[in-house]
Each structure stands twice: as structure tokens, then as C-alpha cells.
Amino acid sequence: MVTHSNTRRIEISPVTRVEGHGKVTIHLDEANRVTEARLHIVEFRGFERFIQGRPYWEMPVAVQRLCGICPVSHHLCAAKAIDHIVGGAKLTPTAEKMRRLMHYGQMFQSHCLHFFHLASPDLLFGFDSDPATRNVIGIIGANRDLAYQAIMMRKYGQEIIKATAGKKIHGTGAIPGGINKNLSVAERDALLVDIEQMKKWSRDAVELARQYSVTNIELVKTFASYESNYLSIIRRDGAMDLYDGGLRAIDAGGSTIFDHVPNAEYLDFIREGVRNWSYMKFPFIRSLGEERGWYRVGPLARMNTCDFIDTPEAEAARKDFKALTNGRPNHMTMAFHWARMIEVLHSIEMIERLLHDPDLQGTDLVVSGERAREGVGIIEAPRGTLFHHYRVGDDDLVTMCNLIVSTTSNNEGMNRSVRRVAEDCISGQPTITEGMLNRIEIAIRAYDPCLSCATHALGKMPLIAEIMGPDGNVIDRKVREP
Numbered sequence: 266m267v268t269h270s271n272t273r274r275i276e277i278s279p280v281t282r283v284e285g286h287g288k289v290t291i292h293l294d295e296a297n298r299v300t301e302a303r304l305h306i307v308e309f310r311g312f313e314r315f316i317q318g319r320p321y322w323e324m325p326v327a328v329q330r331l332c333g334i335c336p337v338s339h340h341l342c343a344a345k346a347i348d349h350i351v352g353g354a355k356l357t358p359t360a361e362k363m364r365r366l367m368h369y370g371q372m373f374q375s376h377c378l379h380f381f382h383l384a385s386p387d388l389l390f391g392f393d394s395d396p397a398t399r400n401v402i403g404i405i406g407a408n409r410d411l412a413y414q415a416i417m418m419r420k421y422g423q424e425i426i427k428a429t430a431g432k433k434i435h436g437t438g439a440i441p442g443g444i445n446k447n448l449s450v451a452e453r454d455a456l457l458v459d460i461e462q463m464k465k466w467s468r469d470a471v472e473l474a475r476q477y478s479v480t481n482i483e484l485v486k487t488f489a490s491y492e493s494n495y496l497s498i499i500r501r502d503g504a505m506d507l508y509d510g511g512l513r514a515i516d517a518g519g520s521t522i523f524d525h526v527p528n529a530e531y532l533d534f535i536r537e538g539v540r541n542w543s544y545m546k547f548p549f550i551r552s553l554g555e556e557r558g559w560y561r562v563g564p565l566a567r568m569n570t571c572d573f574i575d576t577p578e579a580e581a582a583r584k585d586f587k588a589l590t591n592g593r594p595n596h597m598t599m600a601f602h603w604a605r606m607i608e609v610l611h612s613i614e615m616i617e618r619l620l621h622d623p624d625l626q627g628t629d630l631v632v633s634g635e636r637a638r639e640g641v642g643i644i645e646a647p648r649g650t651l652f653h654h655y656r657v658g659d660d661d662l663v664t665m666c667n668l669i670v671s672t673t674s675n676n677e678g679m680n681r682s683v684r685r686v687a688e689d690c691i692s693g694q695p696t697i698t699e700g701m702l703n704r705i706e707i708a709i710r711a712y713d714p715c716l717s718c719a720t721h722a723l724g725k726m727p728l729i730a731e732i733m734g735p736d737g738n739v740i741d742r743k744v745r746e747p
Contacts, residue, residue, distance in 0.1 A: 272300065273740075275697065280304070280706050282383040282400070284334045285716020289705055291687045297695060302687035304679050304709060306545040306716060316666045321350055321657045325439050328653070328668070334378070334715055336435050337371035337426055338646035338671075342653040344439035345509075345642030349529075350657055352634025353442025359627030360443035365508050366619045367429035367438060368644070372507060373463075373612040374422025375647035376564075376605045379713040380470065381415030384602060387707050388477050393700035414466050418609075421456075421463050425616060428452045443631035453620055460617050464578075467610040471582050474603040478589070487689075489598040489682035489708035492517035494550060494560035495569045496674070497650055498643055501525065503572030505611070507645040513570050514550055514560060519594050522550060528643045531652060537669065545676045548669055559677035562649025563712060564604035569594040576618070579611035598682050601711045608647075646671045648713050672714045682708040696741050 272295075278288030292301040312331055319327060325344040329336035341364055348354045356364070386399045389407070398406065405412040423433045428448060430436025438444050478485050494517065498510035511525035512534065526534055538547040538555045549558035560566075568587070574580040586603060589595065595604075619625065642653045649671030656665035686708045690701050 273297075275691070277702055277705060280709055282386075282706065282710055283714050283716060284332070285714070287709075287714075287716050289683055289709075291683075291691060291705075293691070297691075297693050299684070299687045299692045302680075302684040302705075303542060304676075304683050306543050306676075313666045313668055316663055318662050320661055321347055321655065321663055322441055322661075324653075324655060324663065325441070326435070326437055329435055331668075331670075332715055333434055335371065335375060335646055335648070337367060337430065338644060338651055339653070340430065340436060341368055341439055341508075342642045342644040342646070342651050343655075344441065345528075345644060346640040346653040346655050347441045348642070349640030350637050350655065351441040352636055353632040355632065356443055357627065357629045357632060358624040359447055360630055360632075362619055362622055362624050363429050363444045363447060364439055366448070366616065366625065367426060367436075368508050369612040369615045369619070370422045370425025370429065372422075372647055373425070373609055373616065374419045376609045376612070376713075377415060377418040377422065377470075379647075379710075380474070380602060380605055380609075381411070381418075384710050384713075385411075385415075387703070387710070388602070392704055392707060393698075396699055396703070399703075414469070417459075418463060418466055418470075421459055422612075425456060428456065440631065442633045445630065447627055447630065448620075448625040450626060453625065456616075457620055460613070460620070463613050464610075464617070467606075467613045468578065471603075471606045471610050474606040475582075475585070478597075478600060478603050482589075485597050485599045488704075489686050489711065490596055491598075491681055491685060492594075492596050493678060493681075494522065494553070494558065495566035495594065496550075496560045496562055497567045497570045498645055499525065499571060500575075504575045505567050505571035505573070506575075507567075507608075507612075509644070512643070512650075515570055515594065517594060517596065519569070522552065528641045529639075531641060531643065531654075535652075535669070537673075543676070545673050546669075547676050548674050549677075560674065561678040562671055562674040563601060563647075564608050565595060565598075565601045566649060567645065568604045568607065574607075574611055576611050576614035579607055579614055582607045582610055598678075598708065598711045601713070605713070648672055648715055649674055670715070672712070672716065675712045675714065679709055679712050679714060682711070 273293045275291040279286045288305050290303055291299060294300050324347050325340050328343045329339040331339050382401045386403055390399050427433045430438035494514060496514045499513040500506035500510045511527060513524045514522040516522055523534055534551055535548055536551045538549055549555045550560060568583060574583050639656045644651050651671050652669035654667040655663055658664045683705055686704050690704050
């Protein structure tokens with residue numbers, strides 16, 4: 266489609282090897298210079314509306330239908346919000362630790378899924394390698410041991426989820442004010458059998474991501490990268506806490522914008538903007554305004570915002586990671602992968618710690634207290650900070666639901682990465698190459714976006730990219746079938 270007589274448009278639709286459906290449009294002038302590049306989320310997310318009128322106790326189960334990739338994150342975040350409504354925000358030790366175990370199982374399996382199955386083909390085979398083999402099947406053919414490791418690590422995380430949530434996808438373990446089961450001794454012992462192997466593979470994964478970054482440091486420094494603000498939740502002592510904490514935001518230089526903000530006060534610090542070309546919102550830090558206040562979330566943000574990690578091996582890996590930038594914030598978009606694997610190592614360390622905690626066999630599972638009409642839950646999902654906010658009427662039905670999904674917070678960041686790569690790789694080029702298109706997608710994949718959390722689509726779509734001349738005629742066209 267030609268929007269102006271002197272422009273051309275490249276369209277990548279859909280973006281591949283990500284969860285969900287989106288497209289990229291790149292506009293060029295007559296000299297083939299990039300004038301605009303955008304990531305579009307093309308399907309509509311309606312959960313905030315159609316959840317209204319449902320009983321509040323359905324929320325932990327209902328909202329996780331947003332996604333089959335990260336249902337645990339929505340399940341737990343909604344449960345944390347509803348805890349406040351039933352007066353059960355102070356969980357029993359068994360309930361909190363069971364939820365934490367569930368959450369670390371989710372972090373472990375989700376990060377492994379993305380890194381090994383979706384992102385690693387680009388890193389291992391190269392950006393311009395044959396797309397017929399640049400995929401998980403290619404990984405299996407080229408390195409069966411690595412492929413086996415990837416499958417078994419994800420399987421282990423899924424078993425943690427099953428033991429704590431009741432089933433691997435769309436579980437029911439977290440309920441308002443607590444949980445509905447503890448961890449039996451038999452379940453614990455079965456999970457401990459493979460713990461040493463999982464720790465070894467997690468160390469290897471950190472080293473794989475680290476070696477890629479160090480070996481290709483000049484590429485990593487510049488590819489899709491730029492300075493930004495960062496946001497995450499932080500434990501009271503400054504440690505990274507993926508389950509609970511106050512909000513901390515820092516600027517590009519590492520200075521604190523705000524710190525330890527209680528979950529219920531998030532709207533005093535965060536706002537959501539909209540654009541007429543995307544169904545995803547654009548969150549920003551209220552004090553900085555929409556133009557300067559956008560921020561990034563996720564593994565890279567968490568490494569930048571936390572003071573330390575409360576497990577020894579992951580903390581040593583974090584220090585190594587921070588040394589790359591002499592302790593200052595790391596703005597390298599491709600460093601998301603290294604940070605993600607550090608979180609895999611942290612997750613397995615936490616899983617081991619929790620499995621040895623006798624509180625998991627406790628029988629005090631649920632608490633309740635004074636009822637409230639409003640609750641906010643915030644959690645660190647694999648892709649970043651996740652917000653769930655509910656209001657409930659006198660009839661116990663939900664009257665308001667506000668969700669800020671992790672990928673939404675990275676919306677501006679992903680768009681800037683797309684534009685940076687488009688300017689670096691496509692400007693001045695008269696024809697499309699598959700490698701150019703893949704570079705755009707690699708920039709998006711670094712964020713591990715879960716577009717399913719914001720969109721819903723049916724069927725299969727081919728990837729079609731076209732360059733059109735000023736007269737509207739197609740100059741070049743590439744099609745990739747699903």
C-alpha cells in the first residue's frame with residue numbers, strides 16, 4: 266500500500282518465532298532512506314472489558330486464558346490482586362512458598378523455551394543463514410545434545426508447574442488468599458532427582474549466552490540498541506525478587522526515578538498512552554511525560570535495576586554481566602539473552618532452595634480477613650513487570666479491570682529497536698534480502714514478546730514483504746509460507 270506518492274513501504278507480516286501475531290511496516294523515501302518503522306499489533310485484546318461482570322474469585326483462572334505461553338504469570342498476578350480483596354494479602358508460609366515455586370518453574374520453562382527454541386537459531390547459525398535450517402529443527406540436526414537439553418529443561422519447569430498448579434497449562438493452584446494444595450513428599454523427591462542436572466545445564470546456558478555476547482561484542486553493542494529507562498519490582502533490601510516487591514525505576518545513567526513504590530500506588534507513577542496504529546498501549550513514567558518517560562522491562566531491566574541477586578551462582582553471573590558496562594546500566598538489546606539465562610540459573614537455585622523447605626508440606630493454606638473492593642497485584646513475568654488491577658462491586662462482580670502486560674511496557678522499546686535496525690540495514694538498499702527481514706525480527710525476538718497476551722488470532726498467515734515504487738508498482742516481493 267502506498268501512503269504518499271513519493272514513499273515506499275515494506276511489510277513483514279507476521280513476525281515469526283515469537284508468541285502471537287504482529288507485523289512490521291517500514292516506509293522509505295525516494296532515496297530508499299527509512300522515514301518510519303513500526304511494530305503493529307493487529308488484533309484486538311478485549312480482556313479488560315469482557316472480564317467485567319464476572320465474580321472476582323474467577324479471576325486467577327479466567328485471566329490466564331490470555332495466553333498459553335505464560336498463563337502462570339497471569340494466574341499468580343491475578344491471585345495477588347484478589348488476595349487484597351478477600352483480606353488475605355499476608356499469605357501463610359506454605360501458600361507463599363508454593364506460589365513462589367510455581368513462579369520459578371514458570372520462569373525456568375519460559376526462558377528456556379524462548380532462548381533455545383526461538384532465539385538460538387539466529388545466534389548459532391547466523392543472521393543470514395538458510396531459513397530452512399535456521400529453526401528448532403535445524404538445532405536438532407546440528408546439535409542433538411543441545412536440543413535434548415532444551416527439551417528436558419522446559420519439561421522440568423513444566424513438571425514444577427504441574428506439581429504446584431495442578432496441571433502444566435491453565436492450572437488452578439492459586440486461589441484468593443492462598444493455594445489449594447501443598448507439595449507432597451513424593452512430589453518433592455521426584456523433582457529433586459534431576460536438580461543437579463538442571464543446575465549444570467543452567468550454568469552451561471549462561472555460558473553459551475555470555476560467550477555469544479563477548480565474542481560478538483561489537484555487534485551486540487550496536488544492534489537494535491539505545492539508552493532507555495528501566496522498571497521492575499525490587500525486594501525491600503534491593504535484591505531482585507521475581508514474585509513480590511515495590512516498584513523501582515531508573516534512568517539511562519542509573520539514577521533512581523522512584524523506588525519501593527507500593528503496588529497499590531502504581532497509577533501515581535505509571536500512565537498508559539495510545540497510538541492510532543496499534544492495539545497495544547504505550548506505558549510511560551508519569552513524572553517524565555509520554556515523550557521521555559517510556560521504559561523497558563524484562564531480564565535486561567531487572568539486571569539493571571536490582572542491587573544484587575539472592576542466590577550465589579546467579580549473583581556471580583550478574584556481576585560478570587555488569588562488568589561488561591563497568592557497573593553502569595546495560596543498554597544492549599541483544600544482552601536480553603544473557604540476562605535471561607542468568608535468570609534461568611537463579612530460578613533453578615531458588616527451586617532447589619524451596620524444594621528443601623519443609624513449609625511446602627504445611628497444611629495451613631488459605632487466609633482471609635477484612636474485605637476490600639479493590640486490589641492490585643504486580644509480579645515479574647518472564648517478559649517483564651506485569652500489572653493486574655481489579656475493582657469489585659457489592660455483588661462481588663468485577664466492575665473494572667486494568668492490565669499492563671509486560672510486552673506492552675516494551676512496546677516503545679521494540680519500536681525503537683525496529684527503527685534502529687531498519688535504518689542500519691535497509692536504508693539505501695534497493696532490494697529486499699531475507700537476511701534484512703530476519704534482522705528486523707531478531708530485534709523483536711530479543712524482547713521475547715508475548716503478543717498472545719495482547720492479541721488473539723485464528724488460522725495461519727504467510728509472511729509477505731514488498732517494496733513498491735512511487736507509482737504504486739511492486740518492485741520486489743518475497744513470500745514465506747507458514
